[in-house]
Amino acid sequence: MxxxxxxxxxxxxxxxxxxxxxxxxxxxxxxxxxxxxWLTGQPGDALLFLTVDKQSILVPWDINMAKVYADAxxxxxxxEFCRQNIQAILGAAEFLKVPYGSRIEIPMDTSYRMFxxxxxxxxxxxxxxxxxxxxxxVRELRAIKDEAEIRIYRQVSExxxxxxxxxxxxxxxxxxxxxxxxxxxxxxxxxxxxxxxTGFETLAAxxxxxxxxxxxxxYTDAVFxxxxxxxxxxGLKYQGYTTDVTLTFVRGPLTKQQEKLLSLxxxxxxxxxxxxxxxxSAREMAAAVDALFGKSGKAMPHALGHxxxxxxxxxxxxxxxxxxxxxxxxGMIFTxxxxxxxxxxxxxxxxxxxxxxxxxxxxxxxxxxVRL
Amino acid sequence: MxxxxxxxxxxxxxxxxxxxxxxxxxxxxxxxxxxxxWLTGQPGDALLFLTVDKQSILVPWDINMAKVYADAxxxxxxxEFCRQNIQAILGAAEFLKVPYGSRIEIPMDTSYRMFxxxxxxxxxxxxxxxxxxxxxxVRELRAIKDEAEIRIYRQVSExxxxxxxxxxxxxxxxxxxxxxxxxxxxxxxxxxxxxxxTGFETLAAxxxxxxxxxxxxxYTDAVFxxxxxxxxxxGLKYQGYTTDVTLTFVRGPLTKQQEKLLSLxxxxxxxxxxxxxxxxSAREMAAAVDALFGKSGKAMPHALGHxxxxxxxxxxxxxxxxxxxxxxxxGMIFTxxxxxxxxxxxxxxxxxxxxxxxxxxxxxxxxxxVRL
Numbered sequence: 001m002x003x004x005x006x007x008x009x010x011x012x013x014x015x016x017x018x019x020x021x022x023x024x025x026x027x028x029x030x031x032x033x034x035x036x037x038w039l040t041g042q043p044g045d046a047l048l049f050l051t052v053d054k055q056s057i058l059v060p061w062d063i064n065m066a067k068v069y070a071d072a073x074x075x076x077x078x079x080e081f082c083r084q085n086i087q088a089i090l091g092a093a094e095f096l097k098v099p100y101g102s103r104i105e106i107p108m109d110t111s112y113r114m115f116x117x118x119x120x121x122x123x124x125x126x127x128x129x130x131x132x133x134x135x136x137x138v139r140e141l142r143a144i145k146d147e148a149e150i151r152i153y154r155q156v157s158e159x160x161x162x163x164x165x166x167x168x169x170x171x172x173x174x175x176x177x178x179x180x181x182x183x184x185x186x187x188x189x190x191x192x193x194x195x196x197x198t199g200f201e202t203l204a205a206x207x208x209x210x211x212x213x214x215x216x217x218x219y220t221d222a223v224f225x226x227x228x229x230x231x232x233x234x235g236l237k238y239q240g241y242t243t244d245v246t247l248t249f250v251r252g253p254l255t256k257q258q259e260k261l262l263s264l265x266x267x268x269x270x271x272x273x274x275x276x277x278x279x280x281s282a283r284e285m286a287a288a289v290d291a292l293f294g295k296s297g298k299a300m301p302h303a304l305g306h307x308x309x310x311x312x313x314x315x316x317x318x319x320x321x322x323x324x325x326x327x328x329x330x331g332m333i334f335t336x337x338x339x340x341x342x343x344x345x346x347x348x349x350x351x352x353x354x355x356x357x358x359x360x361x362x363x364x365x366x367x368x369x370v371r372l
Numbered sequence: 373m374x375x376x377x378x379x380x381x382x383x384x385x386x387x388x389x390x391x392x393x394x395x396x397x398x399x400x401x402x403x404x405x406x407x408x409x410w411l412t413g414q415p416g417d418a419l420l421f422l423t424v425d426k427q428s429i430l431v432p433w434d435i436n437m438a439k440v441y442a443d444a445x446x447x448x449x450x451x452e453f454c455r456q457n458i459q460a461i462l463g464a465a466e467f468l469k470v471p472y473g474s475r476i477e478i479p480m481d482t483s484y485r486m487f488x489x490x491x492x493x494x495x496x497x498x499x500x501x502x503x504x505x506x507x508x509x510v511r512e513l514r515a516i517k518d519e520a521e522i523r524i525y526r527q528v529s530e531x532x533x534x535x536x537x538x539x540x541x542x543x544x545x546x547x548x549x550x551x552x553x554x555x556x557x558x559x560x561x562x563x564x565x566x567x568x569x570t571g572f573e574t575l576a577a578x579x580x581x582x583x584x585x586x587x588x589x590x591y592t593d594a595v596f597x598x599x600x601x602x603x604x605x606x607g608l609k610y611q612g613y614t615t616d617v618t619l620t621f622v623r624g625p626l627t628k629q630q631e632k633l634l635s636l637x638x639x640x641x642x643x644x645x646x647x648x649x650x651x652x653s654a655r656e657m658a659a660a661v662d663a664l665f666g667k668s669g670k671a672m673p674h675a676l677g678h679x680x681x682x683x684x685x686x687x688x689x690x691x692x693x694x695x696x697x698x699x700x701x702x703g704m705i706f707t708x709x710x711x712x713x714x715x716x717x718x719x720x721x722x723x724x725x726x727x728x729x730x731x732x733x734x735x736x737x738x739x740x741x742v743r744l
Contacts, residue, residue, distance in 0.1 A: 029685065030481075032402070043588045062673060064583045064715045079673060083693065109402075112487040112501050113480060129484050180563045184556050191552045196589040197573070211436045216415045217568040301434065301451060313401065321454065343436045 003148040004071050007039055007141070008056060014137045015052040021102035022051045022125075023134050024089055033107060034310030035138050037240055042070040047078065047085060049092040057092050086121045093125065100124045108135040143307050143315040144331035149241065150355065153333055156238035157353060157364035159193045160245060163236070168370050171225050171249060179204035179219035182232060190236050199235030199242025200312045206230050207251075210346040213302050213339070225249040225372060229258055229346035231339075240310050244335050245367035246351035252371070260296070261340045261348050262369060268292050268338035269350045272304055272318075276354060276361045278330045285328075286320035289338055298340050305335040308353060330358045375520040376443050379411055379513070380428060386509045387424040393474035394423045394497075395506050396461055405479060406682030407510050409612055414442040419450065419457060421464040429464050458493045465497065472496045480507045515679050515687040516703035521613065522727065525705055528610035529725060529736035531565045532617060535608070540742050543597050543621060551576035551591035554604060562608050571607030571614025572684045578602050579623075582718040585674050585711070597621040597744060601630055601718035603711075612682050616707050617739035618723035624743070632668070633712045633720050634741060640664050640710035641722045644676055644690075648726060648733045650702045657700075658692035661710055670712050677707040680725060702730045 001009070015023060025048040027036040036048045040058050046066070047059040058072035059081065066075050074095075081087035089104065098104070105128040106118055118127045145153065163186060170176045176185055183202040190198060205215035207228030215231065224230055228251065235244040250262065268289045275285045286304040293300055303319035316326045316334055328334070334356075339349030350369055355362040373381070387395060397420040399408040408420045412430050418438070419431040430444035431453065438447050446467075453459035465476065477500040478490055490499045517525065535558060542548045548557055555574040562570060577587035579600030587603065596602055600623065607616040622634065640661045647657045658676040665672055675691035688698040688706055700706070706728075711721030722741055727734040 062585045065588060109483045111481045112484045113503055115484040131485055180560055184559055187556055188552055191593050213434045216437060221563050341436060
């Protein structure tokens with residue numbers, strides 16, 4: 001059984017437990033759901049229907065692409081359903097003989113307006129859109145990486161580390177001078193190593209722009225790694241899976257305030273790493289870092305970290321919010337990325353990708369604070 | 373009055389007409405809404421509240437960025453609301469003294485699950501999430517570009533045309549050889565010309581990969597513009613606004629089938645351009661192109677075009693679907709992009725950006741089919 005089939009089997013099991021006869025996944029512009037790729041290999045732009053009697057229909061926008069990438073029992077072009085998801089759900093239910101009156105689960109994030117349309121136009125079935133259903137189980141399944149995924153992560157982490165070393169070398173030698181040089185170097189090197197690309201737009205912020213959590217624009221023609229603090233945040237995407245690392249490049253002389261930002265960030269990173277363990281509350285880790293910063297009168301304006309995978313941000317979320325009840329588990333791959341930002345002093349962040357195993361933590365990437 | 377204030381005034385007018393006392397806009401990961409930038413200048417990651425008595429509160433994730441970019445009556449960091457949109461709506465309503473029992477409109481695409489939370493946790497107001505409300509009016513307002521926007525489009529179109537000419541020159545001279553060379557050349561040249569970046573991931577698909585509507589991966593180390601049909605689809609983003617053009621590079625000898633794909637695409641482009649006029653049904657234009665292709669036994673697996681602006685895809689949508697009732701109007705800027713794709717022969721697409729004026733159409737960009 002392929003790993004795609006094995007994943008579909010796990011979803012069929014959830015469906016049987018939940019009494020759901022058909023589930024719809026949608027990966028479309030503005031409604032991205034990498035579960036479609038996770039279950040079929042199709043990289044994007046498709047609907048996927050699974051039935052509890054273990055049949056799958058993929059409905060891709062681009063049939064030529066599906067022929068190359070996708071694995072499903074049936075592949076039907078979206079055009080056959082007038083490119084309308086309600087037509088597709090009706091067609092799939094008929095073709096796969098889903099019994100009238102049974103439960104069909106649609107995506108968790110379906111809009112209220114679309115939900116009303118489904119209920120109105122698919123009246124012969126019980127339409128479910130909910131927390132705690134099969135879709136949520138799929139997100140939880142995706143958060144625990146399987147063997148195939150961990151193998152991919154070891155490969156893409158190695159490529160990421162190679163490029164980190166090259167970046168340090170070429171920034172030290174001033175071969176890479178501007179933010180654009182630096183960002184496009186990563187794009188080119190990634191593709192030389194068979195990456196699909198970068199997992200998100202690279203953020204290269206020289207000293208004049210590192211005060212922003214996410215620099216805007218992402219990179220410019222300004223000098224990178226000049227005197228002060230520069231932030232470089234990037235990820236490589238390989239077979240669908242992205243890394244996500246942040247280096248801070250430091251060129252002195254620094255102010256005492258800048259040194260303080262750096263040392264606090266490093267202390268926070270070490271604290272978080274020391275806490276990471278099977279079973280720990282993600283919120284508790286984030287709260288510990290917030291408390292560390294708070295003791296020095298600082299505040300981190302973002303979360304401590306997040307899961308990575310087919311999405312650059314996915315479960316688990318390591319944030320200090322009252323609605324966060326998630327716990328770390330073996331098999332999860334996530335970032336730790338403490339950072340501090342100051343309107344005039346600039347900012348710094350240190351971010352690496354962590355695999356949690358039964359025996360402890362494994363730091364997959366080697367991002368660091370580089371003193372030039 | 374600045375153009376940002378003028379836009380907010382138009383929204384206040386809509387709110388008064390609709391009896392809405394407060395409206396919430398949300399621009400967040402997975403729920404992007406460039407209306408926030410359109411109304412305040414803040415490039416992203418923020419909530420915005422407007423009240424019918426003409427007050428605005430921006431709630432940015434990154435307060436440092438807002439200080440540089442944003443214009444609003446009040447700016448309050450999201451952290452003050454525990455980074456929760458329901459806390460923020462309650463806080464904004466209290467601060468701006470929105471009367472209990474009055475109507476608050478939330479984003480049109482709010483999920484069903486989130487809508488239920490709003491209704492439950494904001495019980496003192498009448499929460500609206502609907503088609504045909506103020507949010508929909510804002511999308512319609514954004515589809516008709518104002519003077520400031522048309523000025524930006526003339527600038528970014530000129531930059532796009534410069535880069536198109538450079539691309540043709542450097543591909544003819546074989547200075548740019550691979551898909552990656554070509555895509556990264558665009559990234560670098562864009563930033564030299566003060567663009568924020570590209571409006572979407574550049575698609576550079578050599579002859580072996582042009583069969584896909586949206587090549588996957590977007591670009592690789594493969595040769596670009598070798599014998600056969602190669603597609604290059606890119607857009608430049610300048611002050612928030614993106615162009616969107618597609619060139620097809622052709623290197624002979626071609627098969628008769630490839631020549632047929634090209635000549636049909638060019639005929640379809642001319643047909644669409646000749647039909648574009650104030651008041652025409654967008655669906656009718658798309659249907660005419662579908663009919664032209666259909667007569668030769670071909671089918672275009674995507675829409676004829678779409679509006680561009682702060683989003684790469686926005687209203688109007690030129691697609692042949694029964695639910696499409698939009699009509700072109702003076703002031704709209706949109707793409708025309710007929711294309712045909714064949715699993716073994718490859719594909720071709722020709723896409724330019726069109727400004728509709730009172731006196732006719734103006735083709736802003738000069739993408740073309742380039743025979744090498």
